[in-house]
Amino acid sequence: VIEIMKRVSARAIIIENNKLLVMFRRKIKDGVVKEYYAILGGGVEENETLEETVKREMMEEANIKIDILGYLGTYEDENSIQHYYHCCIKEGTPVLGGEEKNRMTENNYYELRFESITNLHSLGLVCEDKVINALNRKYK
Secondary structure (H helix, E strand, O other), rough: OOOOOOOOEEEEEEEEEEEEEEEEHHHOOOOEEEEEEOOOOEOOOOOOOOHHHHHHHHHHHOOOEEEEEEEEEEEEOOOOEEEEEEEEEEEEOOOOOOHHHHEOOEEEEEEEEEEEEEEHHHHHHHHHHHHHHOOOOOOO
């Protein structure tokens, strides 16, 4: 049996003034436009804790320092295990940075947005339940 290693990531659910910080993505490949929203975060590096990952990723992707308020659990699919944390911005204003900024082209677009919690269902996030738990401060 060949076991494929799943990508482990840590993600930050940040809610300010009833708005959720998300990454809006637009990919255009062979004329097909795919648009979606994602929660900020990324892969765990060697010898790094999940908490260190989420803090590093927020600095790289959004130029913000965060505090972790609580652990919200995981979402797992065939390729990945995503760990979610309820976080708040300690320092800075979200501005796109890191790999996302460097990889951005007309066909590969990234934008940080604060989306109203009232629109949560329309964002199509796999972790919608984690966002609701963050709002209610229901931690694992």
